[in-house]
Amino acid sequence: MTEQSTSQTIAVPELSADQFVRVGVDEQLSEQLQRPSISYWQDGLRRLKKNRVAMLSLGLLAFIILMCIFAPLLYPHPFDEQNIDMTNQGPTWQHIFGLDDLGRDIFARIWIGGRVSLAIGVVGALVSLLVGVLYGGISGYFGGLVDDIMMRIVEILVGIPYMVVVIIVSVFLGKGMTSLLLALCMTSWTGLARLVRGQVLQLKESEYVMAAKVLGTSSYKIITRHLIPNTMSLIIINTTFSIPGFIFAEAFLSFLGMGIQPPLTSWGAMASLGQQQMAYYPHELIFPALALSVTMLAFNLLGDGLRDAFDPKLRQ
Amino acid sequence: MTKQLLEVNNLRISFHTYAGEVQAVRGVSFKVSEGECMAIVGESGSGKTVTSKAVLGLIEPPSGEVKATSSITFAGQEILNFSDRQWRNYRGKDAAMxxxxxxxxxxxxxxxxxxxxxxxxxxxxxxxxxxxxxxxxxxxxxxxxxxxxxxxxxxxxxxxxxxxxxxxxxxxxxxPRLMIADEPTTALDVTIQAQILQLLRNIQQQEHTAVIMITHDLGVVAGMADFISVMYAGRIVEQGSVIEIFNHPQHPYTSALLKAVPSLSQPNKAPLQIIPGTPPDMIAPPQGCGFASRCQYCMKICQQRDPAYTRLSDTHQAACWLHEAQARTAFGYQDVSEVFNHA
Amino acid sequence: MPENKSKLVQVEHLKKYFTIRKKGQLMAVDDVSFDIYRGETFGLVGESGCGKTTCGRTIIGLYPATSGHLYYDGKDITHLSGAQAHWFKKRAQMIFQDPYASLNPRMTVGDIIAEGMENFGLYPGARPRQQRIQELLGLVGLNKEHANRFPHEFSGGQRQRIGIARALAVDPEFIICDEPISALDVSIQAQVVNLLIRLQQELGLTYLFIAHDLSMVKHISDRVAVMYMGHLVELAASDALYSQPLHPYTQALLSAIPIPDPRIERQKNVLPLEGEVGSPINCQPGCRFASRCPRAMARCHQETPELKDLGARHLVACHLY
Incomplete structure (x- = not known):
């Protein structure tokens, strides 16, 4: 039937008789695994490392974070030092990014403002992660009436615009970072809660969770050992995507004057000031806006990379 | 004499993964004539689905690679050189899945x-x-x-x-002139499976369509196939007409596969004849015969060199060292089936 | 089965209904009764959607029963909680169908097997537990190095054996095998079936073997019950059921098994069974097979046939007898 066919016997001269000794099956050998052992996280990290855009974003974020920590300590001009005689000066060797309308060094202010922006992004994301995972996990795991009630509450919260919450909270606590964070956290965890609930509902029906129930595993252990580790990748991806959302929300509110109050600053507050001088002194808007966009872009690209590396639906 | 429709020659396909190159198909050759049903039988990972995908041009680079030595001709035309437009035209119209x-x-x-x-x-x-x-x-x-x-x-x-x-x-x-059915009844219940098999058989006869049927269950193809290719570890280990394969298997894998299904007449709970172990991971294909690590008749030579095909009839051939004259003398048998029936 | 064997599991008029929004009740298991004797393998066969998996899951307590009673070793296990549930779970275990979905992908094989031991405080201490894990891996034919690997590194047959080792870890006496071989290759199916038979002999286990593959069920089971749309239609010793099937559905099911012999297979007449299994939603009285049955009578559409003993413990639910 094919070209490889030969005659009745195979004529290969150098075969010796001792090669025709029966050796049989070695069970141990036939069950051996050839591939190197690799855990889920190792495999995901390997994919992430191969993703150049994501690694570049990660590097950029590391740079921005380090600068926020160390630049204000090493840079000769403090962020609140005023040079009244040099207001609105453009970039020079002495003041790399120039000065603002009150004669303050923009380079110094960028990193101080970055501290506030990043802190709000990270703290906000962490709080919503904690609340969202717990709330969604409980709602999904217990299901039934508990789930119905908890999800209706979420729907009501989603219906309230966060601007209203911010205004109400700042009426009671005054404007500033605390009330800003509080207001943002109160409404932002709902998305993650819904996501986690959906995942848990699905995983709860999986055979390995059933197996755990049959083995007498407690609800607590089922949640912590089976359900959470298997939703972890989605949680991490989602959190990475939510950080730029927080940073932007803070910038937006500060831009409107409802967020960070002077002398403290943030990228949004700086952009708000710069916007007033935009026509004559564009550098006062460009630098904070640039810092804001580069950071948001980096977080989004890193999130994309994480999703490609860890999302079970995208893996083969 | 029926006209030849499809000829696959020395097909080699590899997939590139993080751990290295997986040699999914390692030199597969077969022919299908018009109106004929050819079954490819093998377990998961044996390369049977990958082979059928290659016939439809569904091996996607960069991870999948059809090696340059391979050739697939459909009605006399080499299809591995097809342009995207030719592929689209061919899929669905000439060959369907x-x-x-x-x-x-x-x-x-x-x-x-x-x-x-x-x-x-x-x-x-x-x-x-x-x-x-x-x-x-x-x-x-x-x-x-x-x-x-x-x-x-x-x-x-x-x-x-x-x-x-x-x-x-x-x-x-x-x-279409060629229909590829990839485990068409595996997801179905037995009574529905019987209905679908009956339907495929009728259509094949009415329309004179060539069929490549892929399955892991020999029982399914007994009523339908004209020829059977048994695949193991990326190679065809035995090829023959349906009667030859079922009644005179000449490769230990085929023989074991036939015995692994309990017949209704067999006494209950008697141990079934099994194929021990697990198929080899094609990331490191074994040096000798692919089946050696699970073969109860394995000899030293089997672990060292891949056996060539021994031609047993016009349609029947098997790749196994047991057909070698020296093995016959060493163990004293005429026909390989004597060895299988002894154990 | 000899009379002197004791009943381990008793299922009495078990019903499990699921409420479907706007549609009503899905009668997945509808008035099913049978006993499983200590040390035997009881086969439960039927096509997908017949309620066999639901039946198994209700017995093991994954679903609460709608009505009816379940007894294990004489004790009522229909609604268990607390210490009694713990007691039952130590004795009854389950092997699942899908070797890919039944192992948590984030846990190592060793941790998966150890889970049950931890819950019951068996083999306390790291050393003895490790030893027991290796022992179990050996018992199911895997290497002891495999304890540190992750499930995705194994083939389907190997994973199914890990699932068996997990169930064995708590030293159970009763195991429900829910289609343990249907997702496996033919060459691997025999390995798993042989392993199950060997374990039964060595450890004195009792099985409820749920499957749709009739030839394997016959091979492994002492007695076999056939389910159709939530009803038990026939129950007999496995040899009797296969040599003399009485219910028209059992007959059709048996004739549909492909025979691995081209000469027989080409001449075989498959009993014509038209149509497909429906869903048992809001069923009216009457035999549920009547609409597909070649021998249906007027009575079959009105009256649900009772399961009756036709002698030699061959039970059938059909108006023909």
Whole structure:
């Protein structure tokens, strides 16, 4: 039937008789695994490392974070030092990014403002992660009436615009970072809660969770050992995507004057000031806006990379 | 004498993964003539699905690679050099595929009438009215009751067996000369499996379509196949007519596969003859015969060198060192089946 | 089965209904009764959607029963909680169908097997537990190095054996095998079946073997029950059921098994069984097979046939007898 066919016997001269000794099956050998052992996280990290855009974003974020920590300590001009005689000066060797309308060094202010922006992004994301995972996990795991009630509450919260919450909270606590964070956290965890609930509902029906129930595993252990580790990748991806959302929300509110109050600053507050001088002194808007966009872009690209590396639906 | 339709020669396919190169198919050759049913039998990972995908040009670079030594000719034409347009023309019109899972191979948001008509209109210059007429005929052909009504329904309104019938109707839409059925009944119940097998058999005879049937269950192809290729670890280890394979298996793997299914006459709870172990990971294909690590007749030579094919009849050949004259003398047998029946 | 064997599991008029929004009740298991004797393998066969998996899951307590009673070793296990549930779970275990979905992908094989031991405080201490894990891996034919690997590194047959080792870890006496071989290759199916038979002999286990593959069920089971749309239609010793099937559905099911012999297979007449299994939603009285049955009578559409003993403990629910 094919070209490889030969005659009745195979004529290969150098075969010796001792090669025709029966050796049989070695069970141990036939069950051996050839591939190197690799855990889920190792495999995901390997994919992430191969993703150049994501690694570049990660590097950029590391740079921005380090600068926020160390630049204000090493840079000769403090962020609140005023040079009244040099207001609105453009970039020079002495003041790399120039000065603002009150004669303050923009380079110094960028990193101080970055501290506030990043802190709000990270703290906000962490709080919503904690609340969202717990709330969604409980709602999904217990299901039934508990789930119905908890999800209706979420729907009501989603219906309230966060601007209203911010205004109400700042009426009671005054404007500033605390009330800003509080207001943002109160409404932002709902998305993650819904996501986690959906995942848990699905995983709860999986055979390995059933197996755990049959083995007498407690609800607590089922949640912590089976359900959470298997939703972890989605949680991490989602959190990475939510950080730029927080940073932007803070910038937006500060831009409107409802967020960070002077002398403290943030990228949004700086952009708000710069916007007033935009026509004559564009550098006062460009630098904070640039810092804001580069950071948001980096977080989004890193999130994309994480999703490609860890999302079970995208893996083969 | 039937006309030859498809010839696969020395097909080699590799996949590139993080751990290295997986040699999924390692030199597979076979021929299919018009109106003939060829079954490819093997377990998961043996390369049978990959082989069939290559026949339809579905091996996607960069991870999948069809090696340059390979050749697949369809009606005398080399198809591995096809352009994208030629592939599109060939798929569906010349060769069609029936997938394993009828739940996922239909578009859930499209009425089934449109799914079938689309395929007809894509490859034929006919009016929508004629295409509709043809669609109704096709649904009748696959024994779907009330075809006129069924045209406007969505896949979720069909049961598993009915969906598989629709999938078959789509495959038949352009009267392909070659139909590849990849485990068409694995996801179905026994009574539905019997219905679908019967249907495939009837269609093959009526339409004179060549069929490549892929399965891991020899029982399924006994009533349908003319020829069988048994695949193991990326190679065809035995090839022959259906009678030769079932009644005179000449490779230990084929023989063991036949014995692994309990017959209804066998005493209960007696240990079944098993094939121990697990198939080799093709990331590190064994040096000698692929089956050596699980073969109870394994000899030293089997672990060292890959056996060549021994031709046993015009249609029958097997790749096993037991056919070597020296093995016959060493163990004192005439026919290899003596060895299998002894154990 | 000899009379002197004791009943381990008793299922009495078990019903499990699921409420479907707007549609009503899905009668997945509808008035099913049978006993499983200590040390035997009881086969439960039927096509997908017949309720066999639901039946198994209700017995093991994954679903609460709608009505009816379950007894294990004489004790009522229909609604268990607390210490009694713990007691039952130590004795009854389950092997699942899908070797890919039944192992948590984030846990190592060793941790998966150890889970049950931890819950019951068996083999306390790291050393003895490690030893027990290796012992179990050996018992199911895997290497002891495999304890540190992750499930995705194994083939389907190997994973199914890990699932068996997990169930064995708590030293159960009763195991429900829910289609343990249907997702495996033919060459691997025999390995798993042989392993199950060997374990039964060595450890004195009792099995409820749920499957749709009739030839394997016959091979492994002492007695076999056939289910159709939530009803038990026939129950007999496995040899009797296969040599003399009485219910028209059992007959059709048996004739549909492909025979691995081309000469027989080509001449075989498959008993014509039209149509497909429906869903048992809001069923009216009457035999549920009547609409597909070639020998249906007027009575079959009105009256639900009772399961009756036709002698030699061959039970059938059909108006023909």
């Amino acid at each position: 029936i997938f394993q899972d009828p739940m996922t191979s239909l578009n859930p948001t499209m009425k089934i009438g449109r799914q079938i008509m689309e395929n007809i209109l894509l490859h034929n210059k006919i009016s929508r009215q004629e295409a509709r007429q043809r669609t109704v005929e096709l649904l009748q052909m696959v024994n779907i009751p009330n075809p006129e009504e069924r045209l406007t329904q969505y896949p979720y309104e069909f049961s598993g067996g009915m969906r598989q019938r629709v999938v078959i109707a789509i495959a038949l839409a352009c009267k």
